[in-house]
Amino acid sequence: MNKWEEIKQQIVESPVWQSIFRHGYDDTPRNRVLMVSGNVWLHLHPSKVRRHGIRLKFTWCMGGITFLMFLITVVTGVYLMFYYRPVAEYAYADMKYLEFDMPFGMLMRNMHRWAAHAMVIAVWLHMFRVFMTGSYKPPREFNWVVGVILLVLTLLLSFTGYLLPWDQLSIWAVTVGSNMARATPLLGHEGPFAEFAGVNAVYDARALIFGGGEIGPHTLLRFYILHCIFFPLVTTLLLIVHFWRIRRDGLSGPAL
């Protein structure tokens, strides 16, 4: 045994190392199961999966890619939050600072934006694949429902983030998108039967979204909080449920 091997052995057998890593990389069936079940991140997987169910041809990898896009937006989003202030006077200027002054600012913003778009596309393709392989059928009905809620949350995350650059593109896209709410039957002031519910331009479904009668600084703050705190939290919670259900029900095929 040479010196390096000796040092390596001393490290691996030290109480500190062994308190963190419970097992090595031995390629035994027992250890393969331990690798997954003994790791808090990997144990989101079942320890065994159906062979056909993990082929790229079967999964298209789209669920995983959707999750990866979510992770990218979380990491780049934290970086953007360091520099961005959700105040009408500063928001647009901060976009310029990000672009021209901050190290990697433009790269982080680009990655955040493109990952958000890619997440929307990936989640649609994921849903399409799950439909095509009939993976919403028993025992996975409820997980499909959770998935539909996650799809809506993906769109809401993207939509609330759309406003934050506070440029012409963002306020008008969000205005057009949110204007639908004022047409809500009963709850929107331009919707059918509005007069029966007593709603008006500053007190209806759209005003709830905007935080007032029209889009403005109050909307920016509201969308920022929804975008950075509320929707990511809810999405994370539902992702846990989504993954846990996959683990319980297996990766593919009817219940055994």
Added chain:
Amino acid sequence: MAESKQIKTMVDVGKAALQVSDGERVEKTLLRAKGPGDDKIHTWPHLVRAEFLCFLAVLAFMLVWSLLVDAPLEQPAAPTRTPNPSKAPWYFLGLQEILVFFDPWHAGVVLPSFIIVGLMVLPFIDINPKGNGYFCYADRKWEILTFFGGFHFLWIVLIVVGTFLRGPGWNWFWPWEVWDSHKVVAMSNVDLPYLFGFRDYTLSALFGLAVVGGYFVIGTALMYWLIVRAKGREFMERWGMARFGLASFLFLNMIAVVIKLVMRMGFNIKYIMVTPWINI
């Protein structure tokens, strides 16, 4: 020894599953599997490795894309300067496009709600046990055709139209045409009751109501008849009235978008039903 033999059998079954190319043969493999473990392999290393490689490849792709293409940033927000056209984010442009055919309360609120609810109830409406865990068209023709119609045609195609073919005034512009904000388009749309000669408000409304109501009543009856003819009475009893009613209502609403699209684009018909409260 016994353990390694078990692993070998597992690998053999796995290999058999790998060789199959079509859905039916995967299903047979699944049926042959006698319990947990037969068609199964270890997540570590097989799945984890694939996930890690995919993670690296996609991350590299995103990094290169972000280095090459900058995210857009236009002029500072100006609430008094409305751009023409004002477009929603691209993933909502299918819904914005439907605004051409329906009023906002329907296109922007009711239809999206139906889409979300329809997607959620899908697993409970579809009682076909086949096609679970493999790609197969033959076993579930109607489900797949409906999903294709809704997702690829009504959702994706309308997004493409809204994104690339709509210009100022939400008028239709081909990609090679210049966006002319003064384009003159004849406003020759009429309402269906008017087309049928009704000039009286009340009679028009009643006629429209009859057409819309008739569409749903006759549509539901027609669907009932078609399903019984195609699948048999026994299937309909197993399916149940609640599932059938929900499925046909959502399906008819989806088809109504296509009908309205054809009426509006082909025959310049604006509304089918006109009342003081809602127009359809």
